[in-house]
Amino acid sequence: MDAKYEALFTPWKIGSVEIKNRIVMCPMGGTSLFGWFELTGCKFDKEAAKLFLERANNNVGLIIPGIAPLRDTFWGKWLWQNPGMFEDLKVFMDEIHKTGAKLFVQLTAGMGRSWAITELVGPLHKNKITRAIIKPIIDTSHELASPSPQPSRWAPDIECPEMTKEQIHEIIEAFAKTAKLCKDAGVDGVEVHAVHEGYLLDQFAIEFFNKRTDEYGGSFENRYRFAAEVVKAIKESCGDDFPVSLRYSVESKLKGFQKGIVPGENAKEVGRTMEESERAAKYLQDAGYDMLNADNGTYDSWYWAHPPMYMPQNCNLDDVARIKQCVDIPVVCAGRMEPEVGAKAIAEGRIDAMGVARQFLVDPEWITKLIEDRLEDIKPCICCHSGCFNFSSSKGHYNTQDLTDTMGLARCALNAETMQSRKHYIKPAKKVKKIAVIGGGIGGMESALVCAKRGHKVTLYEKTGELGGVFIAAAAPSFKEKDRELIAWYKRELTKYPVEVKLNTEVSDIASLDADEIIVATGSTPNRIPVPGIDKGIQAIDFLRGRAEVGENVTIIGGGLTGCEIAYELYLQGKKPTIVEMMDDLITTPGICLANTSFLRDFFEANQVPVHLETKLREIRDDGVIVADRNGMSFKIDADSVILSTGYRPNPLTSKAKNIHIVGDAYKVGNLRTVIWQAWDVCMKL
Helix, strand or coil, X not given: CXXXXXXXXXXXXXXXXXXXXXXXXXXXXXXXCCCCCCCCCCCCCHHHHHHHHHHXXXXXXXXXXXXXXXXXXXXXXXHXXXXXXXXXXXXHHHHHHHCCCEEEEEEECCCHHHCCCECCHHHHHHCHHHHHHHCCCCCXXXXXXXXXXXXXXCCCCCEECECCHHHHHHHHHHHHHHHHHHHHXXXXXXXXXXXXXXXXXXXXXXXXXXXXXXXXXXXXXXXXXXXXXXXXXXXXXHCCCXXXXXXXXXXXXXXXXXXXXXXXXXXXXXXXXXXHHHHHHHHHHHHCCCEEEEECCEHHHCCCCCCCCCCCCCCCHHHHHHHHCCCCCCEEEECCCCHHHHHHHHHCCCCCEEEECCHHHHCCCHHHHHHCCCHHHXXXXXXXXXXXXXXXXXXXXXXXXXXXXXXXCCCCCCCCCCCCCCCXXXXXXXXXXXXXEECCEHHHHHHHHHHHHCCCEEEEECCCCCCECCHHHXXXXXXXXXXXXXXXXXXXXXXXXXEEEECCCCCCCHHHCCCCEEEECCCEEECCCCCCCHHHCEEHHHHHCCCCCCCCEEEEECCCHHHHHHHHHHHHCCCEEEEECCCCCCCCCCCCCHHHHHHHHHHHXXXXXXXXXXXXXXXXXXXXXXXXXXXXXXXXXXXXXXXXXXXEEECCCCXXXXXXXXXXXXXXXXXXXXXXXXXXXXXXXX
């Protein structure tokens, strides 16, 4: 192991519990050991248990599973009323401890206004009759209960009801009872969720959200009273030696409802300021908390707690390190942490441990590879949130996430096996076949790897001289360093298996291939808008691949994800982008996480990047474009260059043969998740 990582592998203590190293697997929605969003009631989640045991066997020091609701979302049963789950937990903890890892269970008071109310549930809640009908199954008023009446983060036309004192006391009691059951099951500690990310306890703590006039609102002490009473109740039930961590946001990075503060923006903080945070951290320590598991942000500034690729690496470190100076208990920092930077910060005493989350989803062995100096073998997380947490929303829409996704969080776009081991797994082929894969993009490379791992003889054909396909263009922006690492990872991984790669080989006649099965992964082609002057425009892929130069003033036609990322890159280059989009908001496609989309929307607003919504392209001219607004009124936007980001359509090779299988964008245009998961669906059957 490289000496620069040594500080990560020193022991430390949380209260009386010693942790073998300084790497903490942070909690992620969907990884609760007590299940997540099951319609039939929570149960011990064997899939999550398998996930954690594999990571424990790969050298993680402390594991904190995702939130365990104290009260079931469906049917309203309290977690402490289900002792059978804790019997399963005890057996599991024995297995965890054999690995040398420790595990804290994260318990949540709830989400309040941050509860991601969906397009399906929202209308049912808004109608008093349907709300009453569904209440025995899902009590939406309870889920949305907040410190004060206020708009939902996800549905601003829905007002969240004020939580009663009786409900507060019931939650405090549930924390104590559930923590005791965890302790008796051999759990090493619990984490309270959370004065963090704008969840319920955080809403009580932040004056902007809390307008109560009783003992749980108003003064500093009153606003933090709920969180303080929780830890005191747990300590009374479990003893002072039982560690209690607190998930904690240093600053809210909040400038208003649904408005965050992006890095570098000079805006007034209306949430928890650094000044208050320094006081709060000490106050919460004195109340009884044994650790702060810290980062920044709220659901209104979600990109701080769930950093997309646009956020700087180690984005929360300086703020968390400042809080470390105010307390005597351990402080963990999370947020795109790099091992080298984390190790240095630990060695300098700036933090006590490094928190990592989604990297564990894409590569369960990444710590082992770090120890063994196999950094090039680590499959990188690209911060896309497409599989693990794709809660999405746009103007006029609540959480548009599909119900199957809501019930299946913590999967991984890049690793089809994560939390889906019963669906996606490598099974040796009953009959070894000759497999031809046409197309060397991500879909083709993933297909080749899965088939090769199953024992098939694979030949991969790529018409250009380089593997990567359209993802080479997607990985081109300066902030896509992890995407470029992913392409490099695929290229290296292919060399480990008997896959014959034929570059500069275009297949035009499928029937000419000597293969038992043929996988077509030929990707997609750009849409072409039938407007005058269209040939004057530059295709997005040509700009991204560096095939076309642009001037200073650039108009991007299309405000989807690609168009917005191009505009962001142009701004970083010092140019002046303008976005033209037909829809009523940017990035309206479901399945793209709000943490990612809200960053781009907030960034453009903060930096005054012109955005024309509900606007159609009419003509491209040498000096700009003619567009029409929602009322049909035409106007001109001056531009030196015009980039077309208007979507793609499948471009498959076709054949009547029965042994043809189309994957990825050649089948249906999507994202890395759809490409990779479909490749597994196809290749497992060959």
